[in-house]
Amino acid sequence: MHAITYDSFGAAADVLRLTEMETPSPQPGEVSVTLRYSGVNPSDVKARAGSRPGVTKPPFPRIIPHSDGAGEITAVGAGVDPGRVGQRVWIWNGQWQRAFGTAATHITLPAHQAVPLPKEVSFETGAQLGIPGLTACHAVFGAGAVAGETVLVQGGAGTVGYLAVQLAKWGGARVIATARPRDFDLLHAAGADAVLDYAAPDLARQVLDANAGNPVETIVETEFGLNIETDTQCIAPNGRIAAYGSAREMTPSLPFYPLLFKAVTIDILLIYLLPPAPREQAITRLHHALEDGALDCPIDRILPLAEAAEAHARVEAGQRSGAVLLDCQG
Structure with a gap:
């Protein structure tokens, strides 16, 4: 060979x-x-x-x-x-x-x-499907179904983020994505209900405004360290932050008290180590989404x-x- x-x-x-x-x-x-x-x-x-x-x-x-x-x-x-x-x-x-x-x-x-x-x-x-697909699927659905909830996808134009936007929409969620302005049309076409500039100084307020003033249940996060302050303001009580990256700030400082009093779950994902049961769940969901024509x-x-x-x-x-x-x- x-x-x-x-x-x-x-x-x-x-x-x-x-x-x-x-x-x-x-x-x-x-x-x-x-x-x-x-x-x-x-x-x-x-x-x-x-x-x-x-x-x-x-x-x-x-x-x-x-x-x-x-x-x-x-x-x-x-x-x-x-x-x-x-x-x-x-x-x-x-x-x-x-x-x-x-x-x-x-x-x-x-x-x-x-x-x-x-x-x-x-x-x-x-x-x-191996790394991008499974990461996106587990980030969105790692705590179960998202139908009727709101999912914020930070960095929605990236390979994982773009799949996460589509999967969350397919799963019945309201989807808010962040990206550069040049990618807004791409993400609207992928199903995002609202797309915001990730560099906006008042991003947390914009996310809440885009969700009728309500916090979001799930955040799919590509830059955990940079965005944790914004995520803390946007996450709902008992919400989940699914972080698969933090390249620009590898030693983040957490606002623990606000996170504690929202009982937030921080789910740090390394898809290589996903146990068999959740991996099979993610594979099954990916296949269903593909069979439904929901993934580009x-x-x-x-x-x-x-x-x-x-x-x-x-x-x-x-x-x-x-x-x-x-x-x-x-």
Whole structure:
């Protein structure tokens, strides 16, 4: 098989290499998947760059990056239903605590990490479901149904935020999103009932005004540290702040007393560690939303496998309008 590999941290152009390797055979409980697309996420870029706190060297001698992907099962190990051969699937945690991820023509991994792809869902969409899709779904529905409630999505034009807006609307919530003014039309088209400038100095007041003066039950948060003061003003008693990022302020100071007297739940999400039961719930909800035609998963760029460094640079630069994928067979 062909794979993108690295064995040291550094700039993508310096450390990512196209390598020929032997395709691993599936062991008991495993499947081998011929990959069509691999999704490139910010976490993949940070891992390759060595920017995670306290990590000084790669955890394995050679790494194939990326956790997300989609393709077809071409072989199964002992104990796996042979009928799965030929099944269209999407991958989660492809390279989480494992050396070899999805930036390759093939991947072999535990069978339950290859999820059957709904009939009408494309491989391109499937390659976006692992990290962005599951994060958005669990952020919105992690405490249960949201029908009749209000969900605030901070950073609604980002990959996760955009999916969260659509999922919350599909789930029957009133949706308020924040974004740059240039993205307002995009988010209104995605279903947001109100879209506000995330840089507004009176954002908390605007959120409350957009919700008829009422606080919101759920906040999906991409910049927890920067936004906690605003979120505290906007959250309802017994509300939930689902935070999946805080890149610009990694050591936030919390207004504990106001949060305490609203009995707010702060739910910090790391989708890699989601336990089996809530993961299955999120997968089921994602599939239902896809089958209902409620999710648009835009693509910014598809690049050949050999151009993985350019894909990483694209994600690293930000300002993209959708997912960046590698064509694993191109």
